[in-house]
Each structure stands twice: as C-alpha cells, then as structure tokens.
Amino acid sequence: DAGITQSPRHKVTETGTPVTLRCHQTENHRYMYWYRQDPGHGLRLIHYSYGVKDTDKGEVSDGYSVSRSKTEDFLLTLESATSSQTSVYFCAIRGTWRDTEAFFGQGTRLTVV
Amino acid sequence: TQLLEQSPQFLSIQEGENLTVYCNSSSVFSSLQWYRQEPGEGPVLLVTVVTGGEVKKLKRLTFQFGDARKDSSLHITAAQPGDTGLYLCAGVIGNQFYFGTGTSLTVIP
Structure with missing residues (x-):
C-alpha cells in the first residue's frame, strides 16, 4: 500500500473555527491532491500541489487554503469552518505527470456544527 | 456541473445478474480510470484505459474507453456480493483527476 496518512481521521468542530487537516506521504511523490466527497457528487477537487510551495486551485476551492512546505506534507486549512464544509476529505x-494512478488516504470525516 | 456524469447513481441487483455502469463527458481525457471504494476507505484503482476504443478485462469486469476518449463503461458479468461498493470513474486532464458522481452497487445474495 502507498504510504499516505491523513490526520485526524475524525473531527467535530464549531462553525467559525479554523481547522487544519494534514496529509503525510512517504512515497516522495510530486503531486498531492485534496478532495472532498459528498453524496451524489463523487469526489471534487479542492486544491492540488505539483511541488513544494507550488499549488493550484481545484473546482471547489472557496473557503479553503493549502500549504506545502515539504514534499511529504500537504495541509488543508478551513479558515472559518461552515456547515457546508461538513464532508469526508481525501488526500x-x-x-509524475506520466503516472495515471492516484493513491488515496483513508479520509478524514469532518463535521461542522 | 461535474465534468463526468455516471449512471446509474444507485444499482441493486441479485447475485448472478449482469450490469453496466456508464461514465459520460463532453471533454476529452488523456486517460480514464475506474476506482472502487469500500465504506470508510479511500478509492482503489481497478483499471486505467488510455487508447480510444480500448477494452480491458479484469476477471468478470470489462472496461471500455470510448473511441473519442470522452466516455467509458464498466460491465460486470455474474455479479457477486463481493462486488458491492462505490464505483468511480476518473478522467485525467493535465495535472488534474476529475471524478465522476459515483455508482453505488449492492449485490444481494
């Protein structure tokens, strides 16, 4: 199995609080992605990174920011969580750009109350 | 609006039946993949198709990439309870993977 660890696995937070989710990999892969998964929508891309300090927005990036200061870590931050951000988040x-397979972490279930 | 639409969204069938899941788009992809996801886990790759018209078989699963590389289908022969899960197609354009809306399959013993 690819070495990807997401933390935390579950989190409940209050509306308006900041939240940071972490994705850690041991594969030295260049590309890292954050998706959210909601019923009826499949997986939707939030942000992705193509190298250290190189990131770009996906289709549902509003309300989210990311950082990648090291190859192995990709952080997703919700600056001020809202109930609409309740979801399951996957890294x-x-x-490389030639690789056609993406390896996924086990997901983080985030509930904003 | 999502780039890839899957149909049907839900499918419940009896063991031994055949089924087909469709993945459609108006965009052209450099490759298309099918993933299977179990509850509480991340998606796991089943197959990648690259060439228009390509057909790949994985035991009882047959995957086809459309000639124009805009659509794909997954056919399961003689479904078994172990096939139960969420099936996702994903199209690759440049650096990004675009996922379909998903098909939740339940195979009843």
Missing part, C-alpha cells in the same frame, strides 16, 4: 498522491 491523494501521484508520482
């Missing part, structure tokens, strides 16, 4: 990694 994925990919080696």
Whole structure:
C-alpha cells in the first residue's frame, strides 16, 4: 500500500473555527491532491500541489487554503469552518505527470456544527 | 456541473445478474480510470484505459474507453456480493483527476 496518512481521521468542530487537516506521504511523490466527497457528487477537487510551495486551485476551492512546505506534507486549512464544509476529505498522491494512478488516504470525516 | 456524469447513481441487483455502469463527458481525457471504494476507505484503482476504443478485462469486469476518449463503461458479468461498493470513474486532464458522481452497487445474495 502507498504510504499516505491523513490526520485526524475524525473531527467535530464549531462553525467559525479554523481547522487544519494534514496529509503525510512517504512515497516522495510530486503531486498531492485534496478532495472532498459528498453524496451524489463523487469526489471534487479542492486544491492540488505539483511541488513544494507550488499549488493550484481545484473546482471547489472557496473557503479553503493549502500549504506545502515539504514534499511529504500537504495541509488543508478551513479558515472559518461552515456547515457546508461538513464532508469526508481525501488526500491523494501521484508520482509524475506520466503516472495515471492516484493513491488515496483513508479520509478524514469532518463535521461542522 | 461535474465534468463526468455516471449512471446509474444507485444499482441493486441479485447475485448472478449482469450490469453496466456508464461514465459520460463532453471533454476529452488523456486517460480514464475506474476506482472502487469500500465504506470508510479511500478509492482503489481497478483499471486505467488510455487508447480510444480500448477494452480491458479484469476477471468478470470489462472496461471500455470510448473511441473519442470522452466516455467509458464498466460491465460486470455474474455479479457477486463481493462486488458491492462505490464505483468511480476518473478522467485525467493535465495535472488534474476529475471524478465522476459515483455508482453505488449492492449485490444481494
């Protein structure tokens, strides 16, 4: 299995509080992705990174920011959590632009109350 | 609006039946993948198709990439309870993977 660890696995937070989710990989892969998964929507891309300090927005980036200061870590921050951000968040990694497979973490279930 | 639409969204069938799941888009992809996801886990890759018209078989699963590389189908023959899960297609454009809306399959013993 690809070495991807997401933390925390579960979190309940209050509306308006900041939240940071962490994705850690041991594969030295260049590309890292944050997705959210909601019923009826499949997986939707929030942000992705193509190298250290190189990030770009996905299709649902509003309300989220990311940082990648090291190859192995990709952080997703909700600056001020809202109930609409209640979701399951998945991190994925990919080696090079030629690689067609993405490897996924086990997900973080976030509930904003 | 999502780039990839899957149908049906839910499918409940009896063991031994055949089924087909469709993944459609108006965009052209460099490759298309199918993933399977179990509850509480991340998606796991089943297959990647790259060439328009390509057909790949994985035991009882047959995957086809459309000639124009805009759509794909997954056919399962003689479904078994172990096939139960969420099936997701994903199209690759540049650096991004675009996922379909998902098909939740339940195979009843």
